[in-house]
Amino acid sequence: MSKLRVSALVAPLFAVLVACGGSKPKAKPPADPAPTAAPAEPAKPAEPPKPTDEMLAASALAEQYATGKEVYAKACASCHGDNGEGNPKNPPLVGDKALPEKATFAKAKLRKKVAFKTAGDVFAFVKAKMPIDKPASLSDDEYLAAVAWFLNENKVALDKKLDAENAATIKLR
Numbered sequence: 799m800s801k802l803r804v805s806a807l808v809a810p811l812f813a814v815l816v817a818c819g820g821s822k823p824k825a826k827p828p829a830d831p832a833p834t835a836a837p838a839e840p841a842k843p844a845e846p847p848k849p850t851d852e853m854l855a856a857s858a859l860a861e862q863y864a865t866g867k868e869v870y871a872k873a874c875a876s877c878h879g880d881n882g883e884g885n886p887k888n889p890p891l892v893g894d895k896a897l898p899e900k901a902t903f904a905k906a907k908l909r910k911k912v913a914f915k916t917a918g919d920v921f922a923f924v925k926a927k928m929p930i931d932k933p934a935s936l937s938d939d940e941y942l943a944a945v946a947w948f949l950n951e952n953k954v955a956l957d958k959k960l961d962a963e964n965a966a967t968i969k970l971r
């Protein structure tokens with residue numbers, strides 16, 4: 799009784815294995831389709847657009863302005879004014895009279911022989927002399943960010959993040 803049952807189960811299973819290629823295939827598989835007739839690929843879901851170099855540069859610059867605004871508020875605003883407007887004791891950093899090529903500030907001492915032609919000149923000056931009571935106390939990145947911030951406030955066009963190399967190529971006027 800049990801023998802009969804097993805063979806009754808095994809026979810169809812064996813037939814399935816053969817049909818699936820468990821032993822030699824009876825017929826050759828159909829020839830490959832001609833290369834020109836390649837099946838169309840299924841449509842892929844649209845990938846998010848990759849940011850372009852310009853987009854990356856713009857976002858790095860926006861980040862630098864934001865950092866610069868904070869640095870300025872913490873380290874510079876107490877003398878140069880909340881918006882860089884200056885006052886009788888400290889020259890303006892923002893506005894029509896800000897960053898003249900030759901110092902026009904009546905009490906200027908440190909800047910007497912320093913000309914501001916490029917962003918690099920300003921960076922070198924602030925790094926060496928500012929904050930006036932604590933010179934060279936910030937990192938290069940912080941000085942660059944603060945300079946980028948007030949240059950932007952003065953409508954000096956930057957198209958990418960200000961760094962120690964490109965600063966010399968950015969003319970103030």
Ligand code: HEC
Binds near residue numbers: 870875901945
């Ligand atoms: C304690 C007050 C004080 C602080 C804080 C200070 N400054 Fe100054 N800054 C001055 C004074 C005073 C001068 C004028 C120096 C001179 O010409 O002798 C000056 C000059 C400058 C100039 C040259 C402006 C010009 O037209 O001649 C720049 C640029 C400048 N500061 C940037 C900064 C930055 C950036 C910071 C913050 C990191 C800063 N300062 C923090 C007092 C300060």
